[in-house]
Amino acid sequence: MESEEMKKPVFDQEAGSLLVKELRANFAAGKTRSYDWRVAQLKGMIKMMEDHEPEILTALRDDLSKPELESSIYEIALLKNSCVLALKELKQWMMPEKAKTSLTTFPSSAETVSEPLGVVLIISAWNFPFLLSLDPVVGAIAAGNAIVLKPSEIAPATSSLLVRLVGQYLDSSCIRVVEGAVPETSALLDQKWDKILYTGNGRIGRIVMAAAAKHLTPVVLELGGKCPVIVDSGINLRVTARRIIMGKWGCNNGQACISPDYIITTKDYTPKLVDALKHELEQFYGKNPLESKDLSRIVNSNHFARLSKLLDDDKVSGKIVHGGARDKTNLKIAPTILLDVPRDSLIMNEEIFGPLLPIITVDKVEDSFNVINSSGTKPLAAYLFSNNKKLKEQFVVTVSAGGLVVNDTAVHLAVHSLPFGGVGESGMGAYHGKFSFDTFSHKKAVLYRSFAGDAPLRYPPYTSKKIRLMKAFLGGSIVGIIRALLG
């Protein structure tokens, strides 16, 4: 065993360079460009999920104790839908888009052709390790690229399953999985890629972008941020509470970039909201949530310690109004609600990424817009629960975030017609549905002209008559054209 581990070659700079070289040669040979290749890979991925669903569920349970329903919806079904959509739409996506031409280039025609970028790198995260690894791969395949996927080492079971399954079901001459942690990622980042899509946090995002700058590689950064939920009064409280719980604890136990991070509501409405949340939490997870099988665990002891520290902060520990129980050995923390934590506490200054939910109160619900915007960073998502049409409009106009959902949380992720991506600190670039295809394509502008209709007007020598005529022509003045022609 030990000797086998010794023999396992390290994936270093050189290995990275060799890998990219090989993929680049296969890309250059045109293998990935054909419609048929793309379709075969997408079908292969669907088959992979169908053949191995139980193993995927098991890996996700190993890595995160992820409940089966969550795994089969958020990871498998969403991914399958991506593949199905891509298969259905691919022909249309690949079709050049005609563009109108202008009078100055008459006669001519123009189109925008989508072409693959080349060899792309996808660096994925641990919280939805299956979906966030393969969903970008679907886009990269659809657009006809060669791909290296680096899954997160913090979800090792899923990572090693991905190596095995991708190797078995997809064309390994053009699609590869490289497992590893910092050294392997650094070795990959040293290479020249045609695009890098990174899912994770802003600190690493900066490193990825700086590495990409050396090679002028465009990047997509899918980051996170503190996603706020504004709760107005006069709403259907039960549905609101359930939908907040689903986006928070029902979504990998808060370990999701689009999970509600904190709630803002009015002072008056707070007690009702807290009661409703408590009641529904008990309905969902029972009296002892540490024992519920329907909640993911905290991914590892580092994150458990980090979350404990947030809770144990002096300014915060007295503010717990629900939950707070933890089980260190099983890496579980009960759904925890905190009321009126100070704005300068740690929990209000970093992305929580776990089962803690602070509630901040304001006098008037409109004040919450300012709370969000004055934080200086733009979250990946912002949520509003309200029945007030004016307030909704104001919310959409005033609050800047990657995406917004009114009267629900997290579900926009499943709408393929909406671009998914952050802005500012929550990232750059977007994907999902056709946006994934576009993200991994270059939009090549093509103008076609014939040799007919060549006007000497464009060419030197530039006589004063030509200048007058050109001015009249470009100014769109018919009278001017006639005048210039008449001298």
Added chain:
Amino acid sequence: MATLSVVMLSNWSNCCNRPSGDYKFRQAYRRNNLHLRQSSHLSSSFHCLCATTLPVLEEQKRTFDAERAASLVKDLRNNFRSGRTKSYEWRVAQLQSILRMIDENEKMIIEALYEDLGKPELESFTAEITMLKSSSKEALEQLKRWMTPEKVKTSISLYPSSAEIVSEPLGVVLVISTWNFPFLLSLDPVIGAVAAGNAVVLKPSELAPATSSVLAKLLEKYVDRSAITVVEGAVAETSALLEQKWDKIFFTGGGRVGRIVLTAAAKHLTPVVLELGGKCPAVVDSNVNIEVAVRRIIAGKWACNNGQACIGVDYIITTKDFAPKLIDALRNGLEEFFGKDPFESKDRSRIVNSFHFKRLVGLMDEDKVSDKIVLGAQRDESQLQIAPTILLNVPEDSLIMQEEIFGPLLPILTVDNVEDSFEMINEKSKPLVAYLFSDDEQLKKKFVQNVSSGGMAINDTVIQVSVSGLPFGGVGESGMGLYHGKFSFETFSHKKAVLYRSFAGDSSLRYPPYTPEKQKLFKAVISGNIFGIILALLGWSRD
């Protein structure tokens, strides 16, 4: 922070806007006159910002450092937050003012371009002024539509719901422009940024000082100074600007500085558009209307700022057999356009400065290259002019085939079969544009399919940029990101996804505890399997 700026500066001093080092020239130039010019305009463009600190204005005149840059961005950010730039009315007012500014100062602009580049009036008029005016007009015409949220379909699993994509301004953006089309390439991105409702800082190129100063003067007079500002300057000023946090940086120039911009942007997670260059090839097939082809090649080379354009033709690839005919036709065409003595013609721009003049002379005089000249090569250093020059079969490893030429030299490479040219192009880094002249439909198709570049034009050069329905931008070494027409608006907007739901139709299916029945049913619903839904509801699931 301090270390980074030092590193950046030292990197920068080896570079210039385009396409390579220009340090000596700039030093000399700054000593002579830029400094004076610059200080007077810096003070005026900052007048509004410094009104309260007039006593120290003298101090601020001299250095636009990181501190000044920080306070500039802070002011703009406050003005952006106040929401003034977001309204349709504000955007329209700015665009109209830009149009009026161009109309009322056409002569001054043309003179500045002449001073900076000896640019012929017609070229300034068509390639800079008209292009900008049509950009502004199109933005004015389309703005309402561009700003309207785009409705999109939602899925059955979220019924009832509706969704839309809302375009919102990014915030405070930086536009760093270049010297070859100093008016167009400064204001065209600004039009996009303004249309999208952003606050903007424009840094024009110090290598086109007359235009830079006209831009500073005019913009201050015509547009809302509290949200649109020009900062003039060179390396120091640009470095100070790059240290700040922007919501987008739009850079036009060379790849080396592009890398510096991108690295600086990474610190703040700022998205970047890089409009770079590259060696744009023109493939010429033998079946063409040679007269028209040649005119259009000349138009895209020497009549386009004398080859100093990122979309200008860099080199030609044609067949061995056709090369002599093509050269003859080019010779005739050039004579027809510019006369027998090319130095007499007023219809070509000059080389921008003596640094670039020397660089171009160096390319021609290289050992392996100098004996390949078939036309031109005369030079006049005092006028910064080089005659239209054609070189035949220069070696692939010569400097002229390795770097972007950016001047009036045109190498012609020959191949046995015209298709061989595709591989030749693809072996190099991806150019901003690739051109093909051919009457062969099959060849055109193959060209579009197999050659990768930012954009393409078949049977013409350069004018593809005037088609506003086409995105303009590079790929790989020629850049990232797009603009022109609606793409400019989108480049400076965030596409915010918005999903609306009601409280009705809340199915308990989604919620824990997750019973086996729920799992089956939910799986069926999510995969849109109607048959599965019915089976699950009836309890007859196949699982």
